[in-house]
Amino acid sequence: YRAGRLPGRQDWSSWPHYQAAAAGFRGYWYPVCFSSQVGEKPRPVTLLGERLFVIRDRGRVYGMRDRCPHRGVPLSHGDKQFPGTISCVYHGWTFDLETGVLKAAITDGPGSPICGKVTQPTYDVEERLGLVWVYVGDGERPHPIDEQLPEELVGNPAVVGQRIQARAGNWRFACENGYDEGHAKYLHRTALWRLFKPMPVWNTTSIVRRGRWIYRVQREQFWEADFPGLGRWSGTAWYKARPPRTVQNIGNTASHRRVNPTIAAQEFPGFASVGMPGVLRIVYPTFIHYEFYVPVDAENHLYVGMLADFSRGVRALPFYAKYLGAVRWLFHGQFSGQDKWMVEVTDAPPEKLYRPDDSLLRWRKLAEDTTEERLERLRAGNTD
Ligand code: FES
Structure with missing residues (x-):
């Protein structure tokens, strides 16, 4: 963990722009x-x-x-x-x-x-x-939307499967939940999606920033762990039939036999990334999953889940069949429903953070810094 020391009890006042953005970031x-x-x-x-x-x-x-x-x-x-x-x-x-x-x-x-x-x-x-x-925004001229969309979606033809759902809870909880490292391992251990996409039970992580995104880089993973005085805990129950191989760098994707060339060309430094104004990107070998957390107001948000496959022509047909037949229900349904539940019941701040919450802190810092830069541009009158 590069950030090392986590502050104790958090009240969000360290991130004034983030704290003030209950109803979302403008611009x-x-x-x-x-x-x-x-x-x-x-x-x-x-x-x-x-x-x-x-x-x-x-x-x-x-x-x-x-x-x-x-x-x-x-x-x-x-x-x-x-x-x-x-x-x-x-x-x-x-x-x-x-x-x-x-x-x-x-x-x-x-x-x-x-x-x-x-x-x-x-x-x-x-x-x-x-x-x-x-x-x-605040009356300024908007930047071109293509500057904001995930760069691989601009100029690369993609077929998409999407789900939009109105959800209760603040958009920041939804975004933090999406990028939250710990919940993927524990909350989702009962998700049917994990029959197909195993996830580690423990790893060492660093968060790196590249351009408009921060990435979670996972270098070492353990599928079982001893807890002194408690016993052994295993995260493998759902996928014992096909134990994962050693996985490096991009989470559970690197051992895959084929990586889509458009995805490979991006050279993503990590499996999970998040960017402004609250979009999550999870990179698999042959498709990418996105979640846009759209602030409706301070108490509600819109969940926009999107799977993008960069296959062309008839090669896109298996993707549609897979999406409509399984992924939509397993991933955008049951798996994502567990996230929906957590966003509804989260009650922070105050909060007491632990080591994997470095993800949350780095996301808040990204939001804070980016917003400060935007406000500086507005103050300087450069509205381009
Ligand atoms: Fe009278 Fe709209 S025209 S309220």
Whole structure:
């Protein structure tokens, strides 16, 4: 453990930006739903505590604050009376989807003097990987979404299996749970997924930062351990029929006979990585699993689980069959359901940390440092 000394009782005040981000970090793109779920009718979304709606018009998806400035009725109750606009259901105020400018107040006639004098806040929206992404910031120009997506997903064709689930609990608990080293070994020991993907019971770990991510590098693993005075504990029960070989560097993947060339080309230093604004990446030899923890508000988040396979053409078919027939239920279902449970019942701070929690501390530091850098850029007026 490179970090060595862990502080004692934690109250999160060492990470003021992280502590303040109960409802999420601003200045990022967040996936909010499947592209197929956005049509000609407004779809309400709550993101970082902000109520907005997304709607499709002539193929493109737009986002707008979901509160009519007239009397506060949700605009998502309205509809499109004219192309490129949304009309409030109550008195017919009609806003341009692109600019947010009030184009008509239907009940005040064509010469209504309020037209053009009210502008409804809009959101930048993009579609990638079959998902609709919304940028939540502070008025600055958003960075291109491709700069934020996991780099291997930009420019490399991938087939994906996805699951979106609204979950209770703060998004930080979900993110910390995802990257938490200890729980993978213990909580998930009863997950059916581990019939196929064994995990070690103990190892030595270091956390390294590369670019926008921190990686957990596991160099030594033990499948059984003696606990003096207690006896022997084994993590092998689920997969005794196929004991794991010695595994180095990228967790349980290195002994695999074939590594997908796109994945191999990334030269990931570790099996599990996490990056801003709360995305987990778990690298297997032939596919990558991602979890996006999307803050709805301080008490709720959206779990967006995604498996990406970089096979092409008909080679993608076995992936779909495997995903729909097994992985979706075992991994995005039962395994991930154990995480959901822990996020619901976690109650921190205060907290008393132990050695494997170095993962959590390094993630918080990454969040803290990255946020400070962003705020400095905003203060300097460089909004690119
Ligand atoms: Fe929306 Fe009156 S409340 S038009």
